[in-house]
Structures are given as C-alpha cells and as structure tokens.
Amino acid sequence: MRQFLYTIALLTCSFIAHAQSEKLKIEKLNDKMYVYTTYQEFNGVQYSSNALYVVTDDGVLLIDTPWDKEQYEPLVNHIKQAHNKEIKWVITTHFHEDRSGGLDYFNKAGAQTYTFVQTNEMLKERNEPQAQHTFDKERHFTFGNEKLTVYFLGEGHTKDNTVVWFPQEKILYGGCLIKSAEATSIGNIANANVNAWPKTVKAVKRKFKKVKSIIPGHDQWNMSGHIENTERILEEYHRDNLNKNN
Numbered sequence: 001m002r003q004f005l006y007t008i009a010l011l012t013c014s015f016i017a018h019a020q021s022e023k024l025k026i027e028k029l030n031d032k033m034y035v036y037t038t039y040q041e042f043n044g045v046q047y048s049s050n051a052l053y054v055v056t057d058d059g060v061l062l063i064d065t066p067w068d069k070e071q072y073e074p075l076v077n078h079i080k081q082a083h084n085k086e087i088k089w090v091i092t093t094h095f096h097e098d099r100s101g102g103l104d105y106f107n108k109a110g111a112q113t114y115t116f117v118q119t120n121e122m123l124k125e126r127n128e129p130q131a132q133h134t135f136d137k138e139r140h141f142t143f144g145n146e147k148l149t150v151y152f153l154g155e156g157h158t159k160d161n162t163v164v165w166f167p168q169e170k171i172l173y174g175g176c177l178i179k180s181a182e183a184t185s186i187g188n189i190a191n192a193n194v195n196a197w198p199k200t201v202k203a204v205k206r207k208f209k210k211v212k213s214i215i216p217g218h219d220q221w222n223m224s225g226h227i228e229n230t231e232r233i234l235e236e237y238h239r240d241n242l243n244k245n246n
Contacts, residue, residue, distance in 0.1 A: 147168060
C-alpha cells in the first residue's frame with residue numbers, strides 16, 4: 001500500500017511539473033540570466049513568447065511580462081523559490097500584450113516599471129495600464145550589479161519597439177523587432193511600419209557587432225541566424241507585395 005501511494009505521488013508530481021512546463025518554460029542563459037517563455041492560442045494555433053529575467057544582488061529585473069496572465073504568479077513564485085529574491089524592476093519593450101500586458105500586475109506588486117515614452121503614450125491611448133517611469137530613445141540603467149541600455153533604433157514590428165543591450169555579457173534582447181531563425185513569416189503587422197523595419201534591423205546590426213547571443217520575441221531563441229532570417233523574411237514580404245502591386 002505504501003509503495004502504491006508513493007507511486008501515485010510521483011506520478012502526480014510528474015504531471016504537475018509537465019503541466020507547468022507547458023505553460024511556463026524557463027531556460028538558463030548564464031549564471032544570472034534566464035529566458036522564460038509563455039504561450040497563447042490564436043485561431044487554434046499555440047504561439048510562444050520569449051522574455052527575460054536577470055538576477056542581481058539587489059533583486060530581479062524582468063524584461064517584458066508574461067503573455068499568459070495566469071503565469072504572473074507562477075513566475076513570481078518560481079523566482080522566489082529558485083533565487084530567494086523579489087522582482088524589483090520591470091522594463092517592457094513595446095505596447096503589445098505579450099510585452100506590456102502585465103504592467104498593472106507588477107505595478108500593484110510593488111515593482112518599479114519602466115518603458116519607452118512612446119510606449120506609455122500608446123498604452124494611454126488604448127486605456128491600458130502604463131509603466132510608472134518612461135525614458136527617451138536611449139537610457140542607461142544600473143540595477144544591482146547589472147548594467148544595461150535600452151535603445152529605440154527605429155520603427156519595425158511596432159512604432160515603439162525597443163531593444164535591450166547587456167554590455168557585460170554582450171547579449172541583445174531583440175524582442176519582437178527580431179524574428180527567430182526558425183520563423184517563416186512576418187507575423188503580426190497590425191501596428192507595424194514594414195517600410196522602416198529593414199532599415200531598423202540594419203541599425204541593430206551596425207550597433208551590436210560584437211553580440212554573442214540574441215533573444216527574439218517569439219519561437220526558438222537558442223540558435224543563431226535571427227537577424228539574418230529577419231532580413232530574409234522582410235525581403236520576401238516586400239518582394240511579394242511588390243509583385244502583387246505590379
């Protein structure tokens with residue numbers, strides 16, 4: 001009987017862990033940086049959304065909030081259990097729900113929230129919760145022992161998309177401005193500037209020539225060729241639309 005109950009307990013724990021991993025996936029990037037992925041379903045298809053958290057000596061920095069709002073608390077709890085720290089700062093990289101949808105939650109939780117000034121303006125226009133603090137096209141931050149810079153280098157996926165550069169690790173968080181190397185389509189362009197996007201990607205390439213790792217907003221992140229594939233997808237999009245208009 002004891003063995004039977006032990007087996008049932010193991011199976012239950014296994015199921016819970018599996019169910020958790022289907023909704024919130026956390027992968028270690030280095031000793032203090034973790035890529036976390038949440039998911040949403042659209043037209044019967046499940047899409048992933050990558051974000052990042054950084055463990056500093058003074059607390060945890062979140063770059064973008066979970067797409068699935070049911071994962072706010074599981075993420076907070078995981079960070080408490082795994083690192084014994086609180087999420088103290090949040091930076092979001094554009095106004096879409098997969099980036100800024102959790103601002104209200106983290107504002108109420110006591111975190112200091114930051115975003116590009118145009119992102120807050122766009123959130124305000126849509127009557128959505130906003131960040132407490134804003135910054136212009138370039139802002140240097142130091143959180144605990146971590147230094148980073150947020151840049152607006154031009155329009156693309158949205159008019160307000162920013163990227164985050166970690167100079168010590170030479171890691172670029174590209175967000176939705178950068179497509180994954182495995183992406184096959186341009187994705188959501190409802191709020192995009194598709195004409196400016198290629199120029200903005202070129203600006204990213206010029207500025208971050210020594211990058212070691214790039215984190216795209218969606219799909220598989222742990223591979224190379226994200227920027228090159230973004231350029232290819234944009235070229236194909238413009239070529240296809242040029243052919244349609246001729």
